[in-house]
Amino acid sequence: MYSPALQPLFQSLLSTLADLNLAYDRDREKLSESMKDANLRTRALEKLKQQHHERREPYLQQLAILQDRIQRGWH
Template structure:
């Protein structure tokens, strides 16, 4: 099912309803959900490490490593999100 996004046109003040292609909305939702899940998992891991009784220097090192890996894992999803955004902009321009 296509997604409708309402916009008011400046000329008439009425709504016009552009339609996303059927493949964009589900993929966009999936990518955003994956990114949100990854963020949540990172924050939980960091909280767990901070609550740990380990040395503060070790904690910082582990947290920095987690953040680096997190950025690496996020990169392909961010690229896909950027590609989807470009497709949406091309449709509505």
């Protein structure tokens, strides 16, 4: 278990990641529906996916740091 002081940070990071995932799913669906040209759609979806990964990365790094602190018993 981890310190209760870490819970708000942990929940905030998870909430932000969930929000980013929902926005990505929504944007991906819009692109898929609006672009008729398969080649353009594929490139646009790939770019969107890359942007999604770039946006998520800092939060994933913070989660990894937090998990490391939890495993080492940081309170």
